[in-house]
Amino acid sequence: MTEEDASWRHPGWPKNVKSMSWQGIGLLGIDEANRPYWDGQPIEMRRRLELTFWQMFLAWVTAGAIVVGASGIVVLALNAGYDLGCKLHRWSCSLPVEHEVPLQPAPSAVAPQPTPPPNFVSGTNFQQR
Numbered sequence: 001m002t003e004e005d006a007s008w009r010h011p012g013w014p015k016n017v018k019s020m021s022w023q024g025i026g027l028l029g030i031d032e033a034n035r036p037y038w039d040g041q042p043i044e045m046r047r048r049l050e051l052t053f054w055q056m057f058l059a060w061v062t063a064g065a066i067v068v069g070a071s072g073i074v075v076l077a078l079n080a081g082y083d084l085g086c087k088l089h090r091w092s093c094s095l096p097v098e099h100e101v102p103l104q105p106a107p108s109a110v111a112p113q114p115t116p117p118p119n120f121v122s123g124t125n126f127q128q129r
Helices: 053-087
Strands: 028-030 036-038
Touching: none
Parallel strands: none
Antiparallel strands: 028 036
């Protein structure tokens, strides 16, 4: 194989990327943990994730909202469990008798009548002309 054949490049690839020859593929290998090696040297691929200020700010706001929401769900679940335990009589949920609040009389269903004005004379009929 000639050097020209080994440096063949696909038309859609970047200009600095070339294909490998069959001899070059022989230099590629993996170990028992499936880590790649090139010519006996481990291949390390590192790319740091870089966020802008606003992306980082939004990530922290989202994380905070998730923590607050999860806390609310825990409180609701505990309350629902307590109510269920009360309904199933797993524990006592009522106040002791000596601490119960006395019942108030129900409000009257009849609306109170307005009081007549002070100069009202009962039994008189006024007619408009």
